[in-house]
Amino acid sequence: MIRHSMIASVAATALLVSACGEMGADGEAATLIGDGGETGSSLTLVYGNDNSEWANDGECDDARFQGDAMASVLNTDNIGQDASDCEAAMQAGDIELNPYFAEPASDAAINFGDDEGMYPNDDECDDIRFTGEYAPNLVYLPENIGHDASDCRAAVESGEARWQGATATPEYGVTLDELESSSY
Numbered sequence: 001m002i003r004h005s006m007i008a009s010v011a012a013t014a015l016l017v018s019a020c021g022e023m024g025a026d027g028e029a030a031t032l033i034g035d036g037g038e039t040g041s042s043l044t045l046v047y048g049n050d051n052s053e054w055a056n057d058g059e060c061d062d063a064r065f066q067g068d069a070m071a072s073v074l075n076t077d078n079i080g081q082d083a084s085d086c087e088a089a090m091q092a093g094d095i096e097l098n099p100y101f102a103e104p105a106s107d108a109a110i111n112f113g114d115d116e117g118m119y120p121n122d123d124e125c126d127d128i129r130f131t132g133e134y135a136p137n138l139v140y141l142p143e144n145i146g147h148d149a150s151d152c153r154a155a156v157e158s159g160e161a162r163w164q165g166a167t168a169t170p171e172y173g174v175t176l177d178e179l180e181s182s183s184y
């Protein structure tokens, strides 16, 4: 799988999160469970690169995370592109993985969340944790992570959408730069 080869190649900048490991009593949010139906295995969380325009500004701009060291305004285009800031904040204990990105043991175990996002019930899965052929045409907002449950559940059940989870190289959809330089 693409994700596994990618993980191997960037292991040097990665944080190993064990499903039963060192994150401590409140480590549930950062616990990842291996895919392929296995439980109790570990998965490597890849921070990615520093290509974001907000890299190295002392705040984590990657919407996969949450906590005190997060930037106040997030944008999904920065997922996987603010590695140094986010890794430093994680090591300092100032951020954690948003629990919505924890790897489910199976599709049946996905926590779809609720319908409190910006675009519920419009027959499009607007949560960047999922992808599919439709994804390049969507504008993803951090506000929809875990908050477009009915649409995304239906899309997964129909096969239109699939889980991409905490990958550092998601399908970003229409980015802000593209929006600003076009007539979207």
Ligand SMILES: [Ca+2]
Binding pocket: 054, 055, 056, 057, 058, 059, 060, 061, 082, 085
């Ligand atoms: Ca940053």
Ligand SMILES: [Ca+2]
Binding pocket: 119, 120, 121, 122, 123, 124, 125, 126, 148, 151
């Ligand atoms: Ca929707």
